[in-house]
Amino acid sequence: MTDSTLGESVGAKGTTDIQNAYMAMARTKRMYGGIILIVFIALMVSGFMLADSRNAGGFWDGILNIFKFPGEVLEEASEKAALIPALMWKFLPSMIETINIAAAATLVGGLMAIMLSLLSTRGLARFPRLIAPFRRLMDVLRAIPEIVVALVLIFILGGGPVPAMIAIALHTAGALGKLFSEVNENASLKPLEGLESVGASWSQRMMLGVVPQVAPNWLSYALLRFEINIRASAILGFVGSGGIGYDLKNAFSWGQGRYDEVAAIFILLFLTIVFFDQLSSHYRNKLIGKA
Amino acid sequence: MTATADMTGATDLKQTATALVARKRLVAILTPIVLMGYFVYLFFAFDLPGLAERARMDNAKILIADSYSYKTHITHDNRNGGLVFAIEGESKGTYPEGMIPDFVTPVGEDAVNIALKAGESAEIEGSTLRYTIPDYGTVTVTVEGRDIILETPDGQTPDWISASGARVNITGEGGRATVTRARTEVYNYSFGWELFWFTLDSPFYGKSLGELAGLAVSGDRVVADKSNIAAMVHDFWNNAMWRHKDVIWAIFETILMAFLGTMGAALVALPLAFLAARNFTRLMSIRFAVRRFFDFVRGVDGLIWTIILSRAFGPGPMTGALAILITDTGSFGKMFSEALENVDDKQIEGVSSTGAKPIQRYRFGVIPQITPVLLSQVLYYLESNTRSATVIGAITGGGIGLLLTQAIITQKDWEEVSYYIVLVILMVIAMDWFSGWLRGRLIGKSEEH
Numbered sequence: 001m002t003d004s005t006l007g008e009s010v011g012a013k014g015t016t017d018i019q020n021a022y023m024a025m026a027r028t029k030r031m032y033g034g035i036i037l038i039v040f041i042a043l044m045v046s047g048f049m050l051a052d053s054r055n056a057g058g059f060w061d062g063i064l065n066i067f068k069f070p071g072e073v074l075e076e077a078s079e080k081a082a083l084i085p086a087l088m089w090k091f092l093p094s095m096i097e098t099i100n101i102a103a104a105a106t107l108v109g110g111l112m113a114i115m116l117s118l119l120s121t122r123g124l125a126r127f128p129r130l131i132a133p134f135r136r137l138m139d140v141l142r143a144i145p146e147i148v149v150a151l152v153l154i155f156i157l158g159g160g161p162v163p164a165m166i167a168i169a170l171h172t173a174g175a176l177g178k179l180f181s182e183v184n185e186n187a188s189l190k191p192l193e194g195l196e197s198v199g200a201s202w203s204q205r206m207m208l209g210v211v212p213q214v215a216p217n218w219l220s221y222a223l224l225r226f227e228i229n230i231r232a233s234a235i236l237g238f239v240g241s242g243g244i245g246y247d248l249k250n251a252f253s254w255g256q257g258r259y260d261e262v263a264a265i266f267i268l269l270f271l272t273i274v275f276f277d278q279l280s281s282h283y284r285n286k287l288i289g290k291a
Numbered sequence: 292m293t294a295t296a297d298m299t300g301a302t303d304l305k306q307t308a309t310a311l312v313a314r315k316r317l318v319a320i321l322t323p324i325v326l327m328g329y330f331v332y333l334f335f336a337f338d339l340p341g342l343a344e345r346a347r348m349d350n351a352k353i354l355i356a357d358s359y360s361y362k363t364h365i366t367h368d369n370r371n372g373g374l375v376f377a378i379e380g381e382s383k384g385t386y387p388e389g390m391i392p393d394f395v396t397p398v399g400e401d402a403v404n405i406a407l408k409a410g411e412s413a414e415i416e417g418s419t420l421r422y423t424i425p426d427y428g429t430v431t432v433t434v435e436g437r438d439i440i441l442e443t444p445d446g447q448t449p450d451w452i453s454a455s456g457a458r459v460n461i462t463g464e465g466g467r468a469t470v471t472r473a474r475t476e477v478y479n480y481s482f483g484w485e486l487f488w489f490t491l492d493s494p495f496y497g498k499s500l501g502e503l504a505g506l507a508v509s510g511d512r513v514v515a516d517k518s519n520i521a522a523m524v525h526d527f528w529n530n531a532m533w534r535h536k537d538v539i540w541a542i543f544e545t546i547l548m549a550f551l552g553t554m555g556a557a558l559v560a561l562p563l564a565f566l567a568a569r570n571f572t573r574l575m576s577i578r579f580a581v582r583r584f585f586d587f588v589r590g591v592d593g594l595i596w597t598i599i600l601s602r603a604f605g606p607g608p609m610t611g612a613l614a615i616l617i618t619d620t621g622s623f624g625k626m627f628s629e630a631l632e633n634v635d636d637k638q639i640e641g642v643s644s645t646g647a648k649p650i651q652r653y654r655f656g657v658i659p660q661i662t663p664v665l666l667s668q669v670l671y672y673l674e675s676n677t678r679s680a681t682v683i684g685a686i687t688g689g690g691i692g693l694l695l696t697q698a699i700i701t702q703k704d705w706e707e708v709s710y711y712i713v714l715v716i717l718m719v720i721a722m723d724w725f726s727g728w729l730r731g732r733l734i735g736k737s738e739e740h
Contacts, residue, residue: 040554047551054544055607055689062604069602097336104333107326143719145681147692148712151699155354158345161337235594239685239696245594252598266595274590 077263087264091247095268098243099276101165101236102229108165109172110222116173117180118206123189126202135181141174150236164241168229176225183217184210216287223280223287230276234269244269357705361485362467363392365405367475369418369434372401378485379704383531387492394479405477408465413477420475422461422468432459432470439470484706487533493526533710538694542718544608545690548683549676549722551608552615557669560620564627565653571631581624589621593679597686606688614683615676623668630664631657663734670726677722681715691715 052059077084119125120134146167153163191209200208237245244265251261334340366375376392378384386392396404402416414421418434428444430452441454453460461468467478489496495503506519517525528536565571567581597614604610639656647655684692691711698707 044551044554047547051544051547051551051608051612055609056605057603057607059604059609062600062609065603066600069599100333100336103329104337107329139720139723140716143678143716143723144712145678145715145719147682147685148695148715151696152354152708155699155702156347156351157342158347160342160345162339162342165337231592231594234592235682235686238594239682248594248598266591269592269595270590273592274586277590 073259073263073266076257076259080260083260084264084267087261088268091244091261091265091268094237094242094244094247095272097161098233098237098245099230099272101161101168101233101241101243102226105165105168105172105233106222106226106229109169110176110218110225112169112173113176113180114218116177117184118210120177121181121184124184124187124192124206124210138174138177141170142178143174144171146171146232146236147239150239150241154240159241161242164233164236164243167236168232171232172225172229176221179221180214180218183214183221187213220284220287223284227273227276227280230273354705356480358709359484359706360480360482361706362478362480363394363485365392365395365403365413365415365477365479367401367415367418369472369474372417374401374403374415378532381532383490384485392479405466405479407463407477407479409463411463411465413466413468415475415477418475420468420470420477422463422477424463430461432461432468432475434470434472434475437472439472484533484710488530489523489526490530490532495523495526533707538691538711538714541684541691541694542714545611545680545684545692546677546718546722548608548611548615548680548690549673551612552680553619553669553673553676555612555616556619556623556672557665559616560623560627561665563620563624564631567624567628568631570634570636582628585621585624585628587621588617589625593618593683594686597683601687606693608684608689610687611680611683611689614687615679619672619676622672626668627661627665630661634660666733667730670730674719674723674726677719691718 048059055062057065116134116138119127120131120138122128122131125131125134146164149167149170150163153166157163187210191213192205195205195209233243234245234248237243237247238249239245248262248265248269251258251265254261361379364375364377364379366377367373368375376386376395378386391397391403394406396406398404398414399416403414405413405415407413410425412423414423420432421429422432423429430444431440431442433440433442439454439456439459441448441452441459443449443452448454451462457471459468459470466480469476469478495506498506503523507523509519512519512522530536563581563585566577567585569578572578572581593614596617597610600610600614600617604613634657638660639652642652642656680690681692681695684690685696686692691714695708695711695715698704698711
């Protein structure tokens with residue numbers, strides 16, 4: 001009898017303890033959350049004010065003007081609406097060049113990424129000791145912004161699509177290499193053992209044992225990269241190599257009177273990006289669904 | 292009966308299998324052929340044969356040599372007399388009165404001996420330049436009135452000397468010299484990034500690390516009104532040649548653009564994503580409108596947004612931040628709404644069974660579920676946007692991208708270009724590491740590959 005009352009009171013005391021401990025924990029957690037929130041808001045506000053003060057035009061002036069330029073472009077484009085299709089046709093070769101840069105860079109960078117990823121995946125690597133150096137190489141390739149490589153290469157090779165292509169390809173090699181090697185890590189090693197037992201060389205093992213397992217995922221990542229690379233190649237054109245970006249810069253710097261060209265290029269770029277977005281997401285869904 | 296059915300089934304199966312294998316074989320053969328064909332087309336579309344002609348390998352040589360070495364100009368004014376010593380020939384790098392580089396020995400009024408690399412030497416005496424090369428002899432170039440007279444030991448002009456009536460260029464192994472009517476100039480190449488720490492007008496210039504450390508701890512003040520460490524920091528920070536202050540500010544501006552843009556985009560996209568998610572917005576039309584808005588923002592590329600915004604806001608970090616914000620609102624909106632559609636309803640039901648209001652249901656039933664997905668996406672974008680901010684800075688004119696393009700366009704300060712490139716790479720790697728660390732801390736699983 002006495003025992004049971006003792007047990008009960010201990011139980012009640014235990015529950016209170018647990019409740020207190022839980023409430024204390026919840027309070028600390030809430031406090032940490034609050035602190036993080038305050039720090040975050042402070043960072044955002046002070047960052048915004050700093051950026052605003054270091055900008056040539058202030059935020060509040062700019063926000064009122066934000067529709068001025070698109071308005072001017074739209075106005076002029078609507079006046080010359082009949083000319084737009086012809087202009088779009090005129091800029092189509094540049095658009096194709098931009099797409100070609102992206103496609104070539106994705107292909108070349110993808111092939112480099114395949115090599116790098118196979119060389120830097122545990123269990124598959126040709127030289128297991130060199131896994132870490134190859135990974136660091138991919139890190140550096142990913143870290144260098146395309147524009148840096150492109151501008152340096154423009155100085156050496158002159159303008160044109162090749163500097164942009166090389167710059168994007170190098171970045172693609174790093175970015176895809178990392179994703180590919182993550183895919184490779186999930187590949188089954190059994191086919192490799194089988195191939196090795198019949199005396200297959202390293203390249204044969206990779207071609208026949210690994211590639212069939214991982215190809216759909218590789219392709220899906222490469223398609224996503226292609227989409228990103230089209231945007232990158234348009235931007236690089238604006239900074240100095242060929243393609244639609246270069247035409248956009250020229251049309252843009254002519255100022256008023258050529259805004260119909262700006263509008264035509266905007267539309268062309270928009271349609272191209274949306275088209276390749278849809279295309280690549282369609283095929284990616286198909287590939288991943290199959291895998 | 293059953294046997295024939297099996298037989299036909301087997302033949303069917305065999306036929307499908309054969310067809311499948313045949314198709315696979317065709318694909319396996321056709322893919323490389325198509326790829327080869329595409330590369331051949333590109334070979335001509337990109338004008339690769341012409342590229343070999345356009346390529347300027349001498350530019351590459353200048354670039355590489357310049358990135359790890361610097362040159363000191365020793366200039367004699369042939370009209371008014373007087374010698375000037377300047378690093379990279381810039382006024383910011385000019386040696387002050389009474390200070391000369393250590394490879395120069397004064398031998399008289401307006402006359403110096405210059406020891407160059409590879410055993411070569413040069414002597415400037417008034418308007419006369421004597422350039423001595425071992426195993427060859429001394430080349431003498433004299434400016435007399437309107438004439439430039441070139442004398443070589445064998446009377447011939449070798450191909451490393453280019454001479455015309457108005458200009459003589461000598462390109463030796465260890466140095467270079469140029470003579471025009473106005474000035475005689477000798478360039479000496481040395482290894483390193485000179486003046487990186489302190490410029491010539493700083494009292495700390497030319498001191499070794501040990502001496503600097505000694506000065507830092509000693510009480511004797513080099514500059515009267517500052518402690519030695521403060522003076523050193525001041526001189527380094529305000530270095531006119533390398534502009535460390537501006538460069539660090541530019542890096543900071545770039546990171547600021549990425550931070551404001553990414554976080555701003557996430558804040559804008561989150562409420563919109565609820566409107567675009569099937570399980571939170573029953574009204575088809577709203578969902579459709581918000582989704583098309585996301586698609587539109589994503590489809591109008593970052594490049595176009597950047598151009599439009601730079602018209603309204605002018606150059607600077609705010610423009611870059613807003614460009615990133617607008618572009619990524621589309622991407623985040625799409626990803627967040629997909630994450631919201633995959634939310635588990637049980638947790639929300641559990642929260643609503645306790646009598647929670649809608650806001651509380653979202654706060655305690657939905658947000659905890661999507662936080663990990665959200666955070667990892669946002670942090671990934673933060674890292675990738677640091678790179679984008681460099682490019683956007685080059686277009687709008689802000690941050691390190693602007694400094695980089697300016698330095699490359701002037702085509703002479705390649706050591707500064709390499710300095711910026713190193714800083715950009717370090718910045719991106721640091722952001723990569725930081726976002727990975729933060730993700731590990733907040734989500735609680737470290738994804739170290």
